[in-house]
Amino acid sequence: MGGHWREAGVKWLLAVSSSVCIIVVLVIFAFLFKEAAPFVRDPGVLDLLGARWTPVSFIKQQFGIAPLVSGSVVVTLLATLLAVPFGLCGAVYIAEIARPLEREILKPLVEILAAIPSVVLGFFGLVVVAPIVKYVFNLPTGLTGLTGALLLALMAIPTIVSISEDAIRSVPRSYREASLALGASDIQTVWRVTVPSAKSGIVAAVMLGMGRVIGETMAVLMVTGNAAVVTLSPFDSMRTMTATIAAEMGEVTYGSRHYQALFWVGILLLLATFILNVAAQRVLRNHQRA
Amino acid sequence: MRRALTDIAVRWLMRCVTYFIVLVIAYIVIDIVWNGAPALSWTFVTAMPKESGAAGGIFPAIVGTFCLILGAIVVALPLGTASAVYLSEYAKNGRFTRMIRLAIITLAGVPSIVFGLFGLGLFVLFFHFGASILAGSLTLACMVLPTIIVASEESLRAVPIYLREGSLALGAGKWQTIRKNVLPYAIPGMLTGSVLAIGRAAGETAPILLTVAAFYLPRLPRSVFDQCMALPYHLYVLATQYPDADKIRLMQYGTALVLIILVLGVNLVAVILRIHFRKKYKW
Amino acid sequence: MHRTVPVAAAVVISILMFGCTPAAQQGKAARAAGKSVTVKGSDTMVHLVTAWSESYMKAHPDAEISVTGGGSGTGIAALLNGTTDICAASRDMSPEEKEKAAREGSTLRETNVARDGIAVVVNPSNPINELTLEQLKKIFTGAYANWKEVGGSDGEIVALSRESSSGTYVFFQEHVLKKEDYTPKARLMPATSAIIQSAASDALAIGYAGLGYAADVGRVKVLKVKADAAAPAIAPSEDTVRNGTYSISRPLHFYTGAGVGPAADDFIKFCLSGAGQAIVREAGYIPVQ
Numbered sequence: 001m002g003g004h005w006r007e008a009g010v011k012w013l014l015a016v017s018s019s020v021c022i023i024v025v026l027v028i029f030a031f032l033f034k035e036a037a038p039f040v041r042d043p044g045v046l047d048l049l050g051a052r053w054t055p056v057s058f059i060k061q062q063f064g065i066a067p068l069v070s071g072s073v074v075v076t077l078l079a080t081l082l083a084v085p086f087g088l089c090g091a092v093y094i095a096e097i098a099r100p101l102e103r104e105i106l107k108p109l110v111e112i113l114a115a116i117p118s119v120v121l122g123f124f125g126l127v128v129v130a131p132i133v134k135y136v137f138n139l140p141t142g143l144t145g146l147t148g149a150l151l152l153a154l155m156a157i158p159t160i161v162s163i164s165e166d167a168i169r170s171v172p173r174s175y176r177e178a179s180l181a182l183g184a185s186d187i188q189t190v191w192r193v194t195v196p197s198a199k200s201g202i203v204a205a206v207m208l209g210m211g212r213v214i215g216e217t218m219a220v221l222m223v224t225g226n227a228a229v230v231t232l233s234p235f236d237s238m239r240t241m242t243a244t245i246a247a248e249m250g251e252v253t254y255g256s257r258h259y260q261a262l263f264w265v266g267i268l269l270l271l272a273t274f275i276l277n278v279a280a281q282r283v284l285r286n287h288q289r290a
Numbered sequence: 291m292r293r294a295l296t297d298i299a300v301r302w303l304m305r306c307v308t309y310f311i312v313l314v315i316a317y318i319v320i321d322i323v324w325n326g327a328p329a330l331s332w333t334f335v336t337a338m339p340k341e342s343g344a345a346g347g348i349f350p351a352i353v354g355t356f357c358l359i360l361g362a363i364v365v366a367l368p369l370g371t372a373s374a375v376y377l378s379e380y381a382k383n384g385r386f387t388r389m390i391r392l393a394i395i396t397l398a399g400v401p402s403i404v405f406g407l408f409g410l411g412l413f414v415l416f417f418h419f420g421a422s423i424l425a426g427s428l429t430l431a432c433m434v435l436p437t438i439i440v441a442s443e444e445s446l447r448a449v450p451i452y453l454r455e456g457s458l459a460l461g462a463g464k465w466q467t468i469r470k471n472v473l474p475y476a477i478p479g480m481l482t483g484s485v486l487a488i489g490r491a492a493g494e495t496a497p498i499l500l501t502v503a504a505f506y507l508p509r510l511p512r513s514v515f516d517q518c519m520a521l522p523y524h525l526y527v528l529a530t531q532y533p534d535a536d537k538i539r540l541m542q543y544g545t546a547l548v549l550i551i552l553v554l555g556v557n558l559v560a561v562i563l564r565i566h567f568r569k570k571y572k573w
Numbered sequence: 574m575h576r577t578v579p580v581a582a583a584v585v586i587s588i589l590m591f592g593c594t595p596a597a598q599q600g601k602a603a604r605a606a607g608k609s610v611t612v613k614g615s616d617t618m619v620h621l622v623t624a625w626s627e628s629y630m631k632a633h634p635d636a637e638i639s640v641t642g643g644g645s646g647t648g649i650a651a652l653l654n655g656t657t658d659i660c661a662a663s664r665d666m667s668p669e670e671k672e673k674a675a676r677e678g679s680t681l682r683e684t685n686v687a688r689d690g691i692a693v694v695v696n697p698s699n700p701i702n703e704l705t706l707e708q709l710k711k712i713f714t715g716a717y718a719n720w721k722e723v724g725g726s727d728g729e730i731v732a733l734s735r736e737s738s739s740g741t742y743v744f745f746q747e748h749v750l751k752k753e754d755y756t757p758k759a760r761l762m763p764a765t766s767a768i769i770q771s772a773a774s775d776a777l778a779i780g781y782a783g784l785g786y787a788a789d790v791g792r793v794k795v796l797k798v799k800a801d802a803a804a805p806a807i808a809p810s811e812d813t814v815r816n817g818t819y820s821i822s823r824p825l826h827f828y829t830g831a832g833v834g835p836a837a838d839d840f841i842k843f844c845l846s847g848a849g850q851a852i853v854r855e856a857g858y859i860p861v862q
Contacts, residue, residue, distance in 0.1 A: 003463050010465040011380055017372030018381075021393040021439070024432050028400065028408050035411055056646070056737035058752035067757065089307040097304060106312065108561070113315045115557045117493025119522045120546050123529045124318055127542075131774070140731045140777040143760060157311060187297040215401025217496040218526060226736070226761040237760045242403045242496075247763060249407060249500055251646030251738030253653050253673065254415055266407045270400060277399035278392075340627065420656050421641075506623045507639040508630070517611070517639055531616065531642060531764040 032270065036263035043257065048264055053228040053239070055248065055258045063261040065268070067228040071238035072269075075145050075224065076214045078234050079152035083213075084206055086153070087160030088195075091205075094161065095168040096190045114158035122222035125151045130223055139235055143225035146234040151219045156209035163208060167201020167287060168194060200287035207280035211273045217242040241265050322546050329544025338508040339519075344538050348545055353510050354423075354518030355492055355552070358502065361427025361514070362434055362491050363484060369431075370438030371480055377439070378446035379468055398436035402496040405433050409501040424514040426502030433497055434487035441486065445479020446472065478567035482560045489556035493549065495522040505531075521549045609637035610837045614648020614661035615740050616764050617689065617783040618825055621856045622661050628852060629843050636836060642764070645740025652828055653677065658837045660828040663689065663740030663783070664747075679830040686844050688859040690809035691745060691821040692787040693796040694772045695779045701725045703797040703806035706820055709749050712779060715756025720777065732759040733768045733780030741765070744823050745781050769793055781821075784809050785857030814859050825858065 039045065043063075050064025094106050129150055130142030137146075171194050179189040195202070225237025226247065245262055252259040337347030373390070381387040409429030419425045449472050457467040495503075503523035511518040525545045528538060612622050619642035626638040641647075641657075648660035649670055666674075666681070674681050693709060695701060704712075704723060711717040713732050720728045734755055735742040746752065762768045768780035773792040787795050787809075797806035800820045813819035827841055843849050850860035 003466075007463045007465050011376075014372050014376035014380060015386075017369050018376040018390050019386075020369050021373060021397060021435065022389055024435070025393040025396050027412070028404075028432075031408060031412055031416075032404075052754075052757065054737075054754050054757075056743065056746075057754050058747065059754060086307055086311055089304050090311055093304045093308040097301060098308075106308065109312055109315055111557065112319070112554060113311075115489060115493075115553050116318065117495070117522055117549060117553055119493070119495045119526050119529075120322070120549060121318070123525060123542065123546055124321065126529055127539075128321065134775070140729055141760070141771060141775045143771070154314065185293060185297050187300045188293075191300075211399050215399070215403070217401065217403040218522075221763060222526070222530060226763070227758055228761070229757045237758075239761070242401060245403050245407055246496060246499060247736045247761070248738060249410060250643040251650055251736075253650045253670070263407065263411075266404045270404050273399045273401055274396055277395055281395055341624075414656065415654060503641075504639045505619060505641045506626065508627075509637050509639075517641075527642075530762075530767050531619070 029270070032263055032267050036260050036267055038255075039257065039260035039264060045264075048261070051230050053244070055261060061257060063257070063264075065241070065261075065265060067230045068239055068241045068244050068265060069268070070230045070232070071145070071224070071228075072214055072240040072242070074232060074234060074238060075148045075152060075220060075240055076210060078145065078149035079156055079213050080206065080210050082149060082153035083156040083160055083209060087157045087205070087209065088164055088202060090157065091161045091164035091168060091202075092190060092195060095165045096194065097186075110158050110161050113154065114162075118155065118216060118218040119222075121151050121154060122219035125219060125223040137235060141225065141237070143223055143237055144235050145224055145231075145238040148220045148224040148238075148240070149234060151223060152213045152216055155216060155219070156213050159209040159212055160205045163205035163284075164198070164202045167198040167205065170201070171197045198287075200283050204280040204283040204287065207276050207283065211276035211280065214276070215242060215269065215273050217246050221246050241269050245269075319550070322543060322550055325539070326543035326545075326547030329540045330547065334544055335548065339506065340508075344541065348519075348521070348524060348541075348548065350507060350510055351519040351521045351524040351545070352548065352552075354503075354520045355522075357423050357511055357518055358426050358430060358498065358520060359488050359491055361423055362430035363488060365428060365431035366435045366438055366487065367484055370435050370484075371442050373439050374442030374446055374480070375468060375473075378443050379464070379472070394436045394439055397432070398440075400433075402433065402494055403499075405429050405497045406499050406501065408432075409497055414501055420515065421500070421502055421504075421517050422515045423502055423511055423518055426498045426518075426520075427514075429497045429501050430491045430494065433494065434491050437487040437490065438480075438483055441483020442476070442480040445476040445483065448479065449475045478563060478570075482563045482567075485556055485560040485563065489553050489560070492556065493522055493553045495520075495526055498523060521545065521552065525549060609639070610659060610834075610840050611639050611641075611657045612648075612659045612661055612827075613641045613643065613651040613657040614659075615645045615663040615825070616642045616735070617645075617663040617739070617741050617785070618661040618687075621687065621785065621825075621853065621858060624852050624856055625840075625844050625849060628848065629840055632843075633839075636840070638840065644736060644738030645743070646738040649828065652681075652830055653679075655830075658829065658833050659841070662826045662828055663823065664744045665824075665826070666828065667743075674830070682829045684827045684829070684841055684845070685824045685861055686827050686841070687825040687850075687853045687861055688814055689823055689825050690784040690814040690819050690859070691741060691781050691823070692784050692809045693779065693781050693798060693821075694769065694787050694793040695796060696772055696774075696776045697792075697794045698776050699725060699779075699794060701796065702794075703799060705799045705802055705804075706749060707801065709798070710751060710753070713745070713755055713759065714750055714753045715758060728777045731771075731775055731778045732756060733771055733778055734759040734761055735765065735768070735781075736761045736763060741781065741783060745821070748823075749781075749821060783858075784814070811854070811859050822859075824861075 047063050048065050050062055051066040052062040052064045053067050054062045130147050133147045134142030175193055176189055179193040220240045221243040226239045227237035228239045245265055334347045336349050340346035413419050413425035413428050414421055453471045454467055457471045498520055503520050504517040505527055507519050528542045623640050626640055630636055645662040645664050651657040652660040708723050720730055765782045765786045768782050769786055772778045772780050797808045798820050799806045807813050807819045809819045814822040853860045
């Protein structure tokens with residue numbers, strides 16, 4: 001009889017521990033909204049839609065997040081564009097073409113890239129990449145969106161490689177064998193049969209990579225120049241949402257308008273990564289089902 | 291003939307692209323090792339910083355990082371493994387379970403700076419912990435929780451079902467079964483997962499930026515309510531806050547090297563554990 | 574399983590004991606007795622404050638001073654939030670901030686601990702040697718976008734500024750930009766040294782930095798500043814800042830709230846002493862007189 005109570009008690013305890021996850025997520029959302037809410041009444045959420053971000057001003061504080069959003073979007077899209085060819089190619093090579101010995105070396109190497117802390121990559125970007133970008137493109141300064149995108153691509157590649165590789169590996173052997181039996185070569189099979197079958201897994205990999213990139217802080221803070229301009233040119237300095245929070249959070253007084261505006265930026269970031277991650281998971285689940 | 295040539299060309303193109311990535315990784319690591327190795331000395335690793343960080347050692351930063359990791363693990367490991375046990379052994383596919391899984395996916399995707407924002411608002415200001423190891427550890431714990439849960443659940447699910455069924459058939463209770471027949475075999479995987487989580491927590495800057503990190507604190511932390519230095523933050527500060535960057539280039543590279551050694555070392559431990567236990571437990 | 578539980582328990586207990594050990598108790602007592610002091614704020618002052626702390630802690634081994642930068646705004650926010658003892662600020666607190674402090678019921682004390690000149694720095698290869706305040710304003714607000722417009726060679730002006738959390742940013746905005754906004758194209762650098770680094774390596778860059786940072790000549794060129802087109806061009810130095818002929822100079826403050834312990838007071842006293850002010854000169858700033 002005591003055993004029965006113990007069993008029930010343990011189950012209850014474990015369930016409660018699991019609910020901590022839910023609680024933490026809810027608290028994060030609730031807390032972010034709570035701190036950002038007063039901004040709605042004064043000066044109003046429409047203020048966020050402006051194109052000037054001047055939170056510190058003698059004339060008028062302006063909290064337009066357009067430059068921050070454009071900065072994040074340009075850097076993320078460029079990084080994804082740079083990372084996908086390399087990541088996909090790498091994944092296909094590791095999954096299909098590399099010899100087992102090669103695979104044993106390549107996979108840990110990619111994991112090493114994933115393990116390098118963002119601040120170390122940012123430091124490397126500041127000292128090595130920025131001067132190269134400046135020299136190659138003849139720019140006034142190497143602190144540009146492009147430099148940030150290069151570093152972020154490095155961070156996205158491991159994610160894309162590992163998840164795409166899983167997706168490619170999970171394509172049934174029968175597909176490959178059928179293709180080879182019909183006379184197609186190895187390479188033709190890989191690129192015309194295997195990879196298209198793994199398409200949704202690869203899409204999910206790219207989305208997860210994007211999610212990681214959009215949330216990156218330290219590397220972009222150190223190398224993008226942090227200029228709050230709305231611009232589409234990666235050769236300009238730009239300011240991402242993440243860098244804004246990191247740079248300005250320390251100076252805001254609890255409860256001030258600037259504080260609330262930063263929480264709105266945080267909410268936007270959270271929503272963007274949330275949507276990307278949930279969509280990616282859904283795509284992954286569909287792929288696994290198929 | 292054409293086909294064969296295109297094939298070879300494509301194959302070599304792919305090889306070049308893949309090895310280009312390898313080259314970049316190698317360049318980064320070698321650059322840091324090459325430029326940072328001269329800085330490594332017993333003094334560097336064990337002495338206190340002098341001249342506001344431009345000389346001396348980085349001992350408080352190393353100790354601080356260890357304290358933060360320890361704090362994060364102490365909170366996240368019990369919660370994470372308990373959640374994993376629940377999800378793997380007890381949960382049915384009901385609404386509660388789906389909510390937990392959604393929460394895990396969400397948490398895994400939250401940007402590190404949003405954790406920092408949250409940690410600052412909740413732990414530092416709202417709970418009045420102040421900038422402290424406590425606030426920093428709790429923030430890091432929230433961040434690594436999903437990693438631990440996912441890794442632990444995977445290792446639990448890897449335990450063959452017949453081990454459970456045999457025990458239950460003999461009349462053991464569910465928890466008894468788990469404790470004696472499942473957990474022992476899953477612990478290695480859980481350990482690996484936690485080690486990976488440690489590696490991640492050690493390298494993060496954004497969550498500790500405003501919740502605990504101090505620029506210059508040449509004393510070791512004495513309680514969980516103290517601030518502390520930390521390796522990632524110290525590297526950030528060295529890289530961006532010194533007037534004469536060239537003079538302290540050596541310190542910068544040295545700190546980067548120590549941080550990389552720590553993070554890669556931790557990951558290496560995880561890999562070794564994984565290989566060791568895969569050999570030990572072949573189902 | 575048999576091994577994990579005791580290990581986990583030991584870890585948890587040792588963590589909790591951390592709070593009870595003599596060292597932790599000492600730490601708590603030190604904070605209660607006011608022997609540990611937190612200084613947060615100005616990036617411009619952070620090396621000065623650290624130099625002071627090192628010197629002070631050498632003389633008083635049981636004192637504990639922790640220094641964090643982040644910008645004057647960070648320090649003031651921390652002071653108002655109650656998370657620091659002393660706030661180092663390179664600008665005056667704004668009327669709103671003083672009002673907020675009054676609302677919270679804390680009595681602020683402002684102590685002038687040093688003076689600083691703000692140097693305007695450009696790359697050594699830049700042919701320009703002097704600019705008027707008006708020209709500086711036009712450059713940093715974006716009215717001038719090309720070096721040609723101030724008599725230099727053709728090239729886009731790359732304006733470097735601090736982040737908005739910086740007291741230097743606000744001071745420069747108030748006194749040089751005459752309260753106008755910076756151009757959105759200005760690159761906001763995370764710290765003064767980043768400005769120096771960029772100015773040293775980018776031929777078209779122009780930035781501003783506390784004199785203490787620009788003190789090592791050679792890496793960057795410090796421009797002479799003319800109050801207006803007719804005035805003489807003055808280079809920043811200890812003398813020109815002290816006698817007021819250099820147009821861009823400011824006092825550096827420590828702000829403290831009520832209820833600050835005797836250790837903080839003692840530290841401030843040290844900073845104002847002869848030994849402390851000698852450190853000010855060493856760091857490249859100007860002693861209070």
